[in-house]
Amino acid sequence: MKKLFSIYTIALLITSIGLSSCVKKFDPKSYAPPLNINGYTSANQIAPSNLVARWGFNGNLTDSLATATSTTAVGTSYSAGLLGQALQGASSAYALSDVPPAVQNLHSFTFSVWVNMPQNTNGAVGLMDIANDQSGGPGFWGSMAIFFDNGGTANTGVLKVHAFNVAGSPTGIDGWLGGYTVNNPWGGWINVSVTYDDTTSTFVVYYNGGSVGTSTVTGFAPLNWTAAKKMVFGTLQFQTTPSLTANTGAQDWASYQVGATDEVRIYNRALTGVEVSSLVALQRRGK
Template sequence: MKFFKTYISGKLMLSALISLGLLSSCEKDGNPNNLPDVNPADYEGKIDGYTSSDEIFPRNLVAYWSFDDTKNEVKSNTAPTQTANDSFVDGGVRGKAISLNSGYLYYATQINAFKSDSLKSFTLSQWVKITNNGSKRTMIFQIARPGIFNGSLDFRLNTQSFPATTTNTLRMNPRFTTVGGGSQDNLNSTLSPTIGADKWTHLVLKYETTTGVFNMWADGVNVGSFNNRGVGNNLFKSYEPGEIIIGGNYNTIPGKTIGTDATFANMVGQIDEIRVYNRALPDAHIRALYNLGKANK
């Protein structure tokens, strides 16, 4: 009987020691999957894990305007057909920027990246220096349709809504034409970025064709109020032929006027780093583009 008690006691103690040993082993081994060590030096100088905006989904970047002493769309080397009141200026988000003094850039050449079968989902990112004007709308980027007032995609700013002294509110009202020939839009009815003649503001449109969600971002924040635009006949379509207008629309370009609509004026302000991706970027990468741009990267 004494032996049995001793055996039981010893067995319990052994089990306890094994348990403690296992616990001790778990505490000592903080890398059970044998992952490689992280070297903090590898992340020095990086923002959100990147050293440059160029590292954000480079394979999905299908159109890019750097405005570093060139007005050409960099990926296709497409030159503008017609420009007005435009000049390169120092102090861009990265390098130089384009300044428009009631000006525009017009590209009549069809860029392959904007053909119907090439552009389904998209992210359009650009930096602007803009002010309200109290009288006219501003079109900062348009995938235009020859002979038609509304484009496949219109990035409209309601700069007519407030006077130039209002810098804490910018109403954005982007729209697109659907596969059914209709129209869908968005509006930042509650949230807004701060703007100003001397402030770079980051504006982004993001569209996912599988869900019909059309988001609008400003300075790293999703500010859109009407993001769910539907599928089926409500899906976005990039019609052909397509042209690109930066800073205006057909009714602000001499000789291209369509109808009598006079709600737009050519842009007064600056634009830099226009990037178009053929996918809806994850939210973290939109914020990364904003943070990298603030650091001139």
């Protein structure tokens, strides 16, 4: 009887060890379907052949798609980003870059930028700006300024976009988009994207992947930014030292993005609404 009991006990132990081993080897992740948003499982799957510039700010200011772009940090550092590291701003801080040739030669486009910033209580805050430098004419504003204007509250922000169609020309056309009142822009990661279709002179501004405004600017096309030399992250073109435009210097109603900036992407066509919303949703999930 003791022998039978021992054999039975050993059999149970062997079975238990086998089952335990199977449980340890089972990985639920390998059986779970991958995240799929509108047919995409990664942000890099969205219009990869149209992506012409990307700043990931993972410990450097390099446009990862350009081979000869000079960049300069003025008082910035790096912090935890949406993906990896981010460009960390501060008072009077910003990052300068040459405008990559692929951006100078844009016609239609999409800009996408992520920021995590406190409320702009010190003045209008530029997220990024492509400079428009010329003597005379409308060169006060940049060729592509994405910014939060004054007038927000603790729970809302006033989002504006300014575009200028012929960089360096005193006779170009302004495109003003906004101000759009957006909810909860402070203290967490948000995305602002802007698309432009040169065939129809139409802009669409997106906030966190959803459209907040569409504008057709009569006569804006054709876009010509071949004379745009510099761009800035973290402020507007006239807040740099020296100013990126000969027309004006720093303004007391404007300020700096003292939070973090990450994952700036520029495409050479206007992404669709589905593509923009998919890009934002995937990046927010780290994909």
